[in-house]
Amino acid sequence: WRSFLAYEILFFWGLSAMLQASFTPDIAAGFPHFHYFRFWMGHQGVILALIYATVVYEIRPTFKSLIKSFIALNIFLVIAAIVNLLLDANYFWICGKPVNHIGERIPTLLDYMGPWPWYILTGEVVALAHFLLAYSPFYIIKRKEQK
Template identity: 40%
Template structure:
């Protein structure tokens, strides 16, 4: 909760739209200059690891801030939210370039981070550190997934959707157990967030959890259809031949 004299985040405010603009501008620049990234491929590993370190440092600073102000606790500070898990996976992806990790970051990472960008569960606004942490890490997840798609040439597959769904459903009982033990609400499996979110239109508890599974499948399929390899290169080669 925001304390006295601290900037309170308001959804769809100028600060919110500014963060969304930064996201789309970053993705636009990444897409436009993806070929130049490939030209300097020998330097990409250094870039990837520096970006991974920046995400890790930002997350560590967030936890240090929570500890300093006395807000870190087992109820809501463990990295068990979907975007927290996606952030950890994105850091590992940047460091290892593992294609199995890519599947999770691409589907769960983009899906979760986009929803978080649209309806942030955030109490503090610009210029507070928490504002920068929230949007930097969520934008970082999306950029990581699309960097590996556009620059590194990784291709999302339908099999990747299945693997991501299996992993998420393996995580669910673990998070349920943690919520029960510590009386938490990680992944919003115990209750909906207080502020407006996608969950508000998915029915009451616990049915919105099942609805969320359907939404996840739809989002993952849409992402797959948008970014899958349609074989345009092969088609162009045939026409040239």
């Protein structure tokens, strides 16, 4: 059973977020710790699953998929913000930039996106740019096929 809506959302979230996590991993445990393997297998597994669905099942995202995924992302962030308030947590770094277990700030790409809460808006622009970049090969192929 395949869900095109799940693919639409996960294609953009997965490629953008998982690639970002791969370039800037936030993992304290090193090789050969279990959490090291869990982090890398989980993140790379999402990317491989998306590539598999795209190639084997021939599922393709559309521009509408990009819009749906961006809207879903914002709904998800609102829900995450509510969960953060209820649990005094900081999932997805909505309530502040990340700190380690002793309260020291962890350097991330968020450092280049401005102070809280402005980095959230900058992140929206970056996410949209990532989504457009992920969609661009499909747009180019579609344009070539139409000619």
